[in-house]
Amino acid sequence: MAISEKYGRTYHFPFSPGTTSDDRIQHNYWQYISTIPALIHTEKLDGENNCLSRHGVFARSHVAPTTSPWTETLRRYWQLIKNDLGDLEIFLENVYAIHSIAYKNLDHHFYVFAVRENGQWLSWEETCFYAAMLDLPVVPVIKKLPAPTSQQSFESDLLDIVNGPGAFAAHDAFTGAPATMEGVVTRDAGSYPVSSFAEHVFKYVRKGHVKTDVHWTRNWKRARLNYEGGQYVDYQ
Template sequence: MQSEKYGRTYHYPFSPGTTSDDRINYDYWSDLQQIKTVVHTEKLDGENNCLSKRGVFARSHAAPTTSPWTATLREFWQRVKNDLGGLEIFLENLYAVHSIRYQQLDHHFYVFAVREQDRWLSWEEVQFYAAMLDLPAVPQIEMEHTPGDRKLFEQKIMNIVTTAGAFEPVDTATGKRCTLEGIVSRNAAGFHRDEFAHNVFKWVRKGHVKTNEHWTRNWKRAGLKHEGGHYVDVNYQ
């Protein structure tokens, strides 16, 4: 393994989109009480990719990925690899359409985390390094201080996930507009790699995944709001 993959994000206990191999943080409220500032971001429906000086990785970090939907990202990596140093840039790759088709995408790659050796960097640093690489960060929904009322907090999360999010999502199975896939909450400050499960939480809607084992044979490129723009791959300029 050339690097350590992104940790498994634990679900909130009230997240309906859990599967048999998912993990749930039943003690999430105690963890939140230790966090000074929490930032909520939109969970996007793509592939978890990582850029490091060693290459472009998908969910497994055993070897660099060679998938066709990372071709543009690998071209981008060639331009920035010597500037990454010890940074690992984790991003949502939306180049290929999964269970959600976004109608208002500005870009195919959205940064959601940065790791430097044993430390997950703060949200402010994530946004800084994303901007340095000329990449967008995932949409920020809200930032709040330590929540004080559990019932109100959970109700707020439930209200957020009834919205469509930032990019006008459409369910690929039905063709109808849908709500966002979910929400990721994290400690706005940095934290040690071993403390990941106590600092990052998620809510995912029920029955979200609509793709099957044949997805990779029939995948389609996601359209962008402004085709032919600065970020579009060479075949579509």
């Protein structure tokens, strides 16, 4: 039995080309997204989904806390804050280990993207508040927008966004060539129940993004920071 509930699968937009055989697609996304008063586009980073809660530091599975070497500094940081978390579950993107994208403009290895508390996903404003309280950055915000009125304009705008390099200067981890961002996550800026997750969060992932295989963990490399020695929780 899992210690806590893991992060749900984010449904792809139907025009997202980077789907795999086990991905889910929200074909009816427009009926949901057009009724959300305020939306946030954030950059989807190429890392590992981690969760900090009073129970420990978790990767994708919440059956048991993670012990991976690329979460070692995060687990040390958790020791300092675990008694202050209460019912908060802090979800963040861990880019400590390089996957398919090597970021050339990183100030930090861990970026908060969501906070859950008692069956509710907190608003983006609350997410930023708790991230700041914990001295952690949030994932890059690309754009804030009101409820869209034109599906064609919404999709066209999103396609323009994903052709950029992103906030952290994305490069292909294997060739070293400049690359476009992995994708975009579009979320409801307000709070919403965990049970309604699929109606409030959507993603676009570029085609051919994943180039690593299940053996990447054997020869993983640490992502370099702009100011080596790091800030916040990375003490190396």
